[in-house]
Amino acid sequence: MGLDDSSPIPNRTSSRTRTGAVIIQVIVTFTIALTLGLITGQRLSINKWDGLLLPQGNIKTIWEHNLTFSQRPTPESEAAWNSIIPVGRGFIHHPEIAPFISNIAVFHQLHCLHAILVAYYAAVEESDVAKGIQRPDNYLQQTGTRMAPSHIRHCFDYLRQTLMCAADTNMEVLDPETHTTSGWGQDKRCRDYDEVVMWAEKWANSTDTGIVT
Incomplete structure:
Protein backbone atom coordinates (compact mmCIF):
# COMPACT_ATOMS: atom_id res chain seq x y z
CA MET A 1 0.00 0.00 0.00
CA GLY A 2 1.59 3.28 -1.04
CA LEU A 3 0.92 6.93 -0.79
CA ASP A 4 -1.83 8.44 -2.91
CA ASP A 5 -0.19 10.81 -5.29
CA SER A 6 -3.28 12.97 -5.22
CA SER A 7 -3.07 13.59 -1.41
CA PRO A 8 -2.09 17.20 -0.54
CA ILE A 9 1.43 17.70 0.78
CA PRO A 10 1.60 19.89 3.94
CA ASN A 11 2.89 23.41 3.20
CA ARG A 12 5.72 23.81 5.70
CA THR A 13 6.38 27.37 4.62
CA SER A 14 2.78 28.39 5.29
CA SER A 15 2.87 26.70 8.71
CA ARG A 16 6.06 28.51 9.64
CA THR A 17 4.52 31.79 8.49
CA ARG A 18 1.45 31.29 10.67
CA THR A 19 3.62 30.39 13.67
CA GLY A 20 5.78 33.45 13.11
CA ALA A 21 2.69 35.66 12.85
CA VAL A 22 1.37 34.31 16.16
CA ILE A 23 4.71 34.94 17.86
CA ILE A 24 4.85 38.49 16.49
CA GLN A 25 1.27 39.10 17.64
CA VAL A 26 2.10 37.85 21.13
CA ILE A 27 5.20 40.06 21.29
CA VAL A 28 3.29 43.13 20.09
CA THR A 29 0.44 42.48 22.53
CA PHE A 30 2.90 42.00 25.40
CA THR A 31 4.78 45.18 24.46
CA ILE A 32 1.58 47.23 24.31
CA ALA A 33 0.38 45.82 27.63
CA LEU A 34 3.75 46.50 29.24
CA THR A 35 3.81 50.06 27.90
CA LEU A 36 0.27 50.76 29.10
CA GLY A 37 1.14 49.26 32.46
CA LEU A 38 4.20 51.47 32.82
CA ILE A 39 2.24 54.57 31.80
CA THR A 40 -0.59 53.72 34.19
CA GLY A 41 1.89 52.97 36.96
CA GLN A 42 3.67 56.25 36.31
CA ARG A 43 0.39 58.14 36.43
CA LEU A 44 -0.57 56.40 39.66
CA SER A 45 2.86 57.24 41.07
CA ILE A 46 2.51 60.89 40.05
CA ASN A 47 -0.99 61.06 41.52
CA LYS A 48 0.33 59.48 44.71
CA TRP A 49 3.06 62.09 45.04
CA ASP A 50 0.67 64.91 44.14
CA GLY A 51 -1.61 63.78 46.94
CA LEU A 52 1.29 63.40 49.36
CA LEU A 53 2.62 66.89 48.62
CA LEU A 54 -0.78 68.57 48.73
CA PRO A 55 -0.81 70.97 51.73
CA GLN A 56 -3.42 70.25 54.37
CA GLY A 57 -6.41 72.53 54.78
CA ASN A 58 -8.34 74.84 52.50
Whole structure:
Protein backbone atom coordinates (compact mmCIF):
# COMPACT_ATOMS: atom_id res chain seq x y z
CA MET A 1 0.00 0.00 0.00
CA GLY A 2 1.59 3.28 -1.04
CA LEU A 3 0.92 6.93 -0.79
CA ASP A 4 -1.83 8.44 -2.91
CA ASP A 5 -0.19 10.81 -5.29
CA SER A 6 -3.28 12.97 -5.22
CA SER A 7 -3.07 13.59 -1.41
CA PRO A 8 -2.09 17.20 -0.54
CA ILE A 9 1.43 17.70 0.78
CA PRO A 10 1.60 19.89 3.94
CA ASN A 11 2.89 23.41 3.20
CA ARG A 12 5.72 23.81 5.70
CA THR A 13 6.38 27.37 4.62
CA SER A 14 2.78 28.39 5.29
CA SER A 15 2.87 26.70 8.71
CA ARG A 16 6.06 28.51 9.64
CA THR A 17 4.52 31.79 8.49
CA ARG A 18 1.45 31.29 10.67
CA THR A 19 3.62 30.39 13.67
CA GLY A 20 5.78 33.45 13.11
CA ALA A 21 2.69 35.66 12.85
CA VAL A 22 1.37 34.31 16.16
CA ILE A 23 4.71 34.94 17.86
CA ILE A 24 4.85 38.49 16.49
CA GLN A 25 1.27 39.10 17.64
CA VAL A 26 2.10 37.85 21.13
CA ILE A 27 5.20 40.06 21.29
CA VAL A 28 3.29 43.13 20.09
CA THR A 29 0.44 42.48 22.53
CA PHE A 30 2.90 42.00 25.40
CA THR A 31 4.78 45.18 24.46
CA ILE A 32 1.58 47.23 24.31
CA ALA A 33 0.38 45.82 27.63
CA LEU A 34 3.75 46.50 29.24
CA THR A 35 3.81 50.06 27.90
CA LEU A 36 0.27 50.76 29.10
CA GLY A 37 1.14 49.26 32.46
CA LEU A 38 4.20 51.47 32.82
CA ILE A 39 2.24 54.57 31.80
CA THR A 40 -0.59 53.72 34.19
CA GLY A 41 1.89 52.97 36.96
CA GLN A 42 3.67 56.25 36.31
CA ARG A 43 0.39 58.14 36.43
CA LEU A 44 -0.57 56.40 39.66
CA SER A 45 2.86 57.24 41.07
CA ILE A 46 2.51 60.89 40.05
CA ASN A 47 -0.99 61.06 41.52
CA LYS A 48 0.33 59.48 44.71
CA TRP A 49 3.06 62.09 45.04
CA ASP A 50 0.67 64.91 44.14
CA GLY A 51 -1.61 63.78 46.94
CA LEU A 52 1.29 63.40 49.36
CA LEU A 53 2.62 66.89 48.62
CA LEU A 54 -0.78 68.57 48.73
CA PRO A 55 -0.81 70.97 51.73
CA GLN A 56 -3.42 70.25 54.37
CA GLY A 57 -6.41 72.53 54.78
CA ASN A 58 -8.34 74.84 52.50
CA ILE A 59 -7.61 78.28 53.92
CA LYS A 60 -5.43 80.37 51.62
CA THR A 61 -3.30 82.96 53.38
CA ILE A 62 -0.01 84.84 53.17
CA TRP A 63 2.34 84.66 56.13
CA GLU A 64 3.88 87.89 57.42
CA HIS A 65 6.34 88.29 60.29
CA ASN A 66 4.43 89.23 63.45
CA LEU A 67 6.99 90.69 65.86
CA THR A 68 4.57 90.41 68.78
CA PHE A 69 5.13 86.66 68.94
CA SER A 70 8.91 86.79 68.72
CA GLN A 71 9.78 89.72 71.00
CA ARG A 72 10.83 89.72 74.64
CA PRO A 73 7.81 88.86 76.84
CA THR A 74 5.74 91.93 77.72
CA PRO A 75 2.15 92.33 78.92
CA GLU A 76 1.18 93.00 75.28
CA SER A 77 2.97 89.98 73.85
CA GLU A 78 1.65 87.67 76.57
CA ALA A 79 -1.87 88.91 75.87
CA ALA A 80 -1.33 88.01 72.21
CA TRP A 81 -0.16 84.51 73.10
CA ASN A 82 -3.14 84.06 75.41
CA SER A 83 -5.52 85.21 72.67
CA ILE A 84 -4.68 82.28 70.39
CA ILE A 85 -5.44 79.67 73.06
CA PRO A 86 -9.07 78.54 73.46
CA VAL A 87 -11.06 78.54 76.66
CA GLY A 88 -10.18 75.24 78.28
CA ARG A 89 -6.60 75.51 76.97
CA GLY A 90 -7.28 72.77 74.42
CA PHE A 91 -8.22 70.13 76.98
CA ILE A 92 -11.43 68.47 75.83
CA HIS A 93 -13.83 65.66 76.57
CA HIS A 94 -15.80 64.25 73.63
CA PRO A 95 -17.94 61.10 73.88
CA GLU A 96 -16.50 59.56 70.70
CA ILE A 97 -13.26 61.31 69.73
CA ALA A 98 -11.93 61.82 73.26
CA PRO A 99 -13.83 59.67 75.79
CA PHE A 100 -10.94 60.35 78.20
CA ILE A 101 -9.81 63.92 78.85
CA SER A 102 -7.35 64.80 76.08
CA ASN A 103 -5.45 67.79 74.76
CA ILE A 104 -5.56 68.82 71.11
CA ALA A 105 -1.92 68.60 70.05
CA VAL A 106 -1.61 72.03 68.43
CA PHE A 107 -2.18 73.75 71.78
CA HIS A 108 0.46 71.58 73.45
CA GLN A 109 2.79 72.55 70.62
CA LEU A 110 2.10 76.26 71.08
CA HIS A 111 2.72 75.86 74.81
CA CYS A 112 6.12 74.32 74.05
CA LEU A 113 7.02 77.05 71.58
CA HIS A 114 6.08 79.73 74.10
CA ALA A 115 8.13 77.98 76.79
CA ILE A 116 11.20 77.98 74.54
CA LEU A 117 10.69 81.68 73.76
CA VAL A 118 10.52 82.57 77.46
CA ALA A 119 13.54 80.39 78.25
CA TYR A 120 15.51 82.06 75.44
CA TYR A 121 14.82 85.59 76.67
CA ALA A 122 15.45 84.55 80.28
CA ALA A 123 18.89 83.26 79.24
CA VAL A 124 19.60 86.45 77.26
CA GLU A 125 18.55 88.57 80.22
CA GLU A 126 20.71 86.59 82.65
CA SER A 127 23.72 87.03 80.37
CA ASP A 128 23.09 90.75 79.83
CA VAL A 129 22.60 91.38 83.56
CA ALA A 130 25.84 89.55 84.34
CA LYS A 131 27.65 91.74 81.80
CA GLY A 132 26.06 94.88 83.19
CA ILE A 133 24.31 95.57 79.90
CA GLN A 134 20.85 95.78 81.48
CA ARG A 135 19.00 95.56 84.74
CA PRO A 136 16.85 92.56 85.61
CA ASP A 137 13.58 92.47 83.69
CA ASN A 138 10.94 92.67 86.40
CA TYR A 139 8.13 91.50 84.14
CA LEU A 140 10.08 88.47 82.96
CA GLN A 141 10.79 87.66 86.60
CA GLN A 142 7.15 88.05 87.59
CA THR A 143 5.58 85.95 84.86
CA GLY A 144 6.73 82.75 86.54
CA THR A 145 7.02 81.06 83.15
CA ARG A 146 10.61 79.89 83.43
CA MET A 147 10.71 76.21 82.64
CA ALA A 148 13.01 73.52 84.00
CA PRO A 149 15.74 72.48 81.53
CA SER A 150 14.17 69.02 81.30
CA HIS A 151 10.89 70.61 80.18
CA ILE A 152 12.65 72.60 77.47
CA ARG A 153 14.49 69.51 76.28
CA HIS A 154 11.15 67.73 76.06
CA CYS A 155 9.80 70.59 73.96
CA PHE A 156 12.75 70.51 71.55
CA ASP A 157 12.17 66.89 70.60
CA TYR A 158 8.40 67.13 70.86
CA LEU A 159 8.38 69.97 68.32
CA ARG A 160 10.84 68.11 66.09
CA GLN A 161 8.51 65.15 65.92
CA THR A 162 5.52 67.46 65.50
CA LEU A 163 7.07 69.10 62.44
CA MET A 164 7.96 65.76 60.91
CA CYS A 165 4.48 64.39 61.65
CA ALA A 166 2.66 67.35 60.09
CA ALA A 167 5.25 67.61 57.26
CA ASP A 168 4.05 70.97 55.94
CA THR A 169 4.35 70.75 52.14
CA ASN A 170 3.62 74.37 51.22
CA MET A 171 6.21 75.54 48.69
CA GLU A 172 8.51 78.46 49.55
CA VAL A 173 10.17 80.20 46.62
CA LEU A 174 13.81 81.21 47.07
CA ASP A 175 14.74 84.88 47.01
CA PRO A 176 16.66 85.37 43.72
CA GLU A 177 19.20 87.64 45.45
CA THR A 178 19.86 85.87 48.75
CA HIS A 179 19.02 82.35 47.55
CA THR A 180 17.24 81.77 50.87
CA THR A 181 13.64 81.82 52.01
CA SER A 182 12.14 83.37 55.12
CA GLY A 183 8.68 82.00 54.43
CA TRP A 184 7.18 85.49 54.67
CA GLY A 185 5.07 87.05 51.94
CA GLN A 186 4.30 83.74 50.26
CA ASP A 187 1.03 81.97 49.57
CA LYS A 188 0.17 79.25 52.06
CA ARG A 189 -2.66 76.80 52.44
CA CYS A 190 -3.61 75.98 56.02
CA ARG A 191 -6.24 74.40 58.18
CA ASP A 192 -8.78 76.83 59.61
CA TYR A 193 -7.23 77.52 63.01
CA ASP A 194 -10.21 79.58 64.18
CA GLU A 195 -12.50 76.61 63.50
CA VAL A 196 -10.20 74.37 65.54
CA VAL A 197 -10.35 76.86 68.43
CA MET A 198 -14.15 77.02 68.22
CA TRP A 199 -14.43 73.23 68.25
CA ALA A 200 -12.03 73.00 71.20
CA GLU A 201 -14.11 75.51 73.16
CA LYS A 202 -17.32 73.62 72.35
CA TRP A 203 -15.93 70.47 73.97
CA ALA A 204 -13.70 72.16 76.56
CA ASN A 205 -13.22 70.30 79.82
CA SER A 206 -12.75 73.49 81.86
CA THR A 207 -13.06 77.25 81.70
CA ASP A 208 -9.34 77.90 82.18
CA THR A 209 -7.88 80.51 79.85
CA GLY A 210 -4.47 81.54 78.58
CA ILE A 211 -1.47 79.59 77.46
CA VAL A 212 -0.30 76.87 79.85
CA THR A 213 2.86 78.02 81.66
